[in-house]
Amino acid sequence: MKHLLSIDDLTGDQLHDVLDLASNFADVQAREVRKVPALRGKTIVLAFFEDSTRTRTSFDLAARRLSADVINFSAGSSSLKKGESLRDTIETITAMGVDAIVIRHASSGVPSTIRQWTDAAVVNAGDGWHQHPTQALLDSFTIREHFGSLAGKRIALCGDIVHSRVARSNVAAFSKLGAEVVLIAPRTLLPSNIDGWDATIETDLDAVLPDLDVAYFLRIQKERMAESLIPSEREYRARYGLTTERAAMLSPEALIMHPGPMNRGIEIDPEVADDKRAVVLNQVANGIPVRMAILFSVLGPGQFDEVDSPRASGGQP
Amino acid sequence: MTTTAIIGGRILDQNGERSSDLLVDADSGLIVEIGSGLTGDTTIDATGCVVASGLVDLHAQLRQPGDEAAETIKTASRAAALGGYSAVVAMPTSDPCADNPSVVKDILALAADALCEIVPAGTISVGRAGEELAPLGELADLGVRIFSDVDHCVQNAGFLRRALEYAGSIRTNDSTSIVLAQHGDDENLSLDGVMHEGVWSSRLGLAGVPPEAEELMIMRDVALSRLTGVHIHMQRVSTARSVEIIRAAKHEGLSITAEVTPHHFTLTDEACATYDPSFKVSPPLRTAADVQAIRDGLADGTIDAIVTDHAPHAPDAKERPFDQAPSGSLGLQTSLAVAMTELELPLDELVALFSWRPAQISGLAARHGRTLDAGAPANLAVIDPHHEWTVDGNAFASRATNTLFNGRALTGKVRHTIYEGNVVVHNFEAVR
Structure with a gap:
């Protein structure tokens, strides 16, 4: 794997390989010293053109635990404010000699676009409404960790699908791993045409809940009200939120997931966020080994399927 | 001699x-x-x-004054001549725009030694803001015959009604009419859309423009032409139902003409799949069914003209992310060839679409698109x-x-x- 741009570029087998590698790195995380020298000497730039604390921190930790050198580059403090173009910024970063660019951008398609301006590996850390592939991988990892497999599992994604890169990448990842995916949202928050998506649309959340293995709730942005896509937070919670009443309709074995940050009391009730079925913090924790697996896959000494264990790349932890 | x-x-x-x-x-x-x-x-x-009459382009952006990094009237006129054009109507998208006589005079002065006739179009409203009527008569006296607010087409129906009625009463010094030209876009429906709304916008995570944003505006403008009895020219028609609406309006006998671009009868929204802003145009590339409908509209005479929609942009502008890049493509040197290659129309029908009819619509028929006779x-x-x-x-x-x-x-x-x-x-x- 040279780049990670979109889940659409990966086969189910490749997804499994990344998750297997992530399992190995997860074992490393359980040790006293959580660092391996797998990417010693490699330089990774975290180019976050759109602010993000959790994803950037997660990539930062993942890179450091692989012993890579990490440079943070964020939009707020950068030359972008001085009007430098995306191309000039990427070419400047590349000229400094970096091995990978982890990029977050508010515009869909940017990770793909910048490949023409750099020879570094490109890892998509979220582009516009398009893709957030490492989120999909850490979500898949979390589900697989819990159930052993995604095959045959019924997973609902509920909320703002149309504006969600998490939804687009998760539909692709979950379906490629054998799950049945259901999208639940008012029409205003659904894409205009999901031909080619391996998912079905349901409008009645209550009817779907009892049969779910995973109930995945997406963050609702305040500006959706201003755009008249939904009338109010209160009405959204009443119709599409995971209230305590709805949580009671879920199977005791089901998982409750959310990519964070959560709007407690809107898409998920405060008590439900702390329900023992909620694995939101597991998702966050799993982000580290999954991102280690991705960085290792694009920068490591060979294909990830040739590497049984991170230790195979040499050195002592 | x-x-x-x-x-x-x-x-x-x-x-x-x-x-x-x-x-x-x-x-x-x-x-x-x-x-x-x-x-x-x-x-x-x-x-x-x-050997045919020189081509007449009803729709080009020449960028001067204002964006000389993208194009100048001199370079555009060279491109136009190479494309076979002897007349090009310059849309009032310059900065400042042609909403007053001095900008029109500036453009005419810059075009004095051009390789083809450059005919400035004027705006319908001051600053293309849709609020105050531009001085249509003063501009007409300087030779302006086409008026358009281009991509910021007139949204307010009452305003366009007044503009049509006023335009219909203007008599020019060469007895040609002036024509108001409207791009079809209901901005309340298209919002921040950057490509056709459908399978591809959904997949790519890009905001879509539904075809109805164009069709509603064309339906409204047809109604306003009926109300006022004044000619409206429909710019850059891109959807199947738009073609159908125009066909019905012509059948009814209304004074409606319409233009299309070569890319709208050649390419579909799938071209945006690589996020290459080269394929970002306005209106956006549509579906295969729309492409076919435009070809049908060209074949049966519903569409009167093929225009270049020549839209130069400096390289850095087209290197922005897809949603931030400006819309448009060069067209002066490709349009006729694309039509000759892609359309199964005899050459005389193509010359009619590229020269004879646009010359009439733009009031240039005394000098362009004429029969080839001595004199x-x-x-x-x-x-x-x-x-x-x-x-x-x-x-x-x-x-x-x-x-x-x-x-x-x-x-x-x-x-x-x-x-x-x-x-x-x-x-x-x-x-x-």
Whole structure:
């Protein structure tokens, strides 16, 4: 794997390989010293053109635990404010000699676009409404960790699908791993045409809940009200939120997931966020080994399927 | 007299096609003689070529004044001549825009030594803001015949009604009418859309523009033309139902004309799949069904003209992310060839779409798009229908290089262009 741009570029087998590698790195995380020298000497730039604390921190930790050198580059403090173009910024970063660019951008398609301006590996850390592939991988990892497999599992994604890169990448990842995916949202928050998506649309959340293995709730942005896509937070919670009443309709074995940050009391009730079925913090924790697996896959000494264990790349932890 | 003999070609005009030589005179700017065995001070070989009236583009952005990094009137006129155009209507998208006489005079002054006639279009409203009527009469006195607010088309129906009624009452000094031209876009529906709304916008995570944003505006404008009895020209029609609405309006006898661009009968929204902003245009590329409907509309006469929608952008502008990049593509040097390659229309119908009808719509029919007779203005395109070439934006005369036809193999090209009796393009090369 040279780049990670979109889940659409990966086969189910490749997804499994990344998750297997992530399992190995997860074992490393359980040790006293959580660092391996797998990417010693490699330089990774975290180019976050759109602010993000959790994803950037997660990539930062993942890179450091692989012993890579990490440079943070964020939009707020950068030359972008001085009007430098995306191309000039990427070419400047590349000229400094970096091995990978982890990029977050508010515009869909940017990770793909910048490949023409750099020879570094490109890892998509979220582009516009398009893709957030490492989120999909850490979500898949979390589900697989819990159930052993995604095959045959019924997973609902509920909320703002149309504006969600998490939804687009998760539909692709979950379906490629054998799950049945259901999208639940008012029409205003659904894409205009999901031909080619391996998912079905349901409008009645209550009817779907009892049969779910995973109930995945997406963050609702305040500006959706201003755009008249939904009338109010209160009405959204009443119709599409995971209230305590709805949580009671879920199977005791089901998982409750959310990519964070959560709007407690809107898409998920405060008590439900702390329900023992909620694995939101597991998702966050799993982000580290999954991102280690991705960085290792694009920068490591060979294909990830040739590497049984991170230790195979040499050195002592 | 300084004459050029154009020999060995076939003349194609409203009276049909026949083998004949032409003798044109640079001093008078007229066709002197049509016949056989003609000789002049210089000779142009048109063997295997078709000699037609020069093309007329109803819709180009020439960027000057305001964005000279993308294009100047001089470079655009060279591109136009190379494309076979003897007249180009410059949309009022310059900055400042042509909403007042001084900008129109500036553009005309900049175009004084151009390789084709540059005809400024005026705005309908001051600053294209849709609030105050631009001085249509004053601009008409300077030769402006087409008025448009272009991509910021008039949203307020009451305002457009008044503009139509006022425009309908203006008498020009050469007894041609002025025409209001509207791009079809209900901005409350298109919002921040950057491509056609459908399968691909959903997949790519890009905000979509539903076809209804165009169709609603065209339906409204048809109704306003009916209300006022005044001609409206529909710009850059892109959807199947838009074609149907215009067809019905014409059938009803309303004074409606319409134009399309080559990319809207050639490419679909799938072209946006790589996020290459070259394929970001306004209105957006639509579906295969829309492409077919536009071809049908061209074949049955619903559509009156093919325009270039020439829209140069400096390279850095088209290197922005897809949603932030400006819309548009170069068109002056590709449009006729794309139509010749893609459309299954006989050449006389293409020349009608590229020259005869746009000349009438733009009030330029005294000088352009005329039958080729002795005494007529010598504005000619000598078309080589068999010339095969490949589009390369870097090789074009425009300052900008952004074309969505890059790499496309085309058949047919203008070999020579004559403007006012002067050879301005000879064997695919501009004289200056």
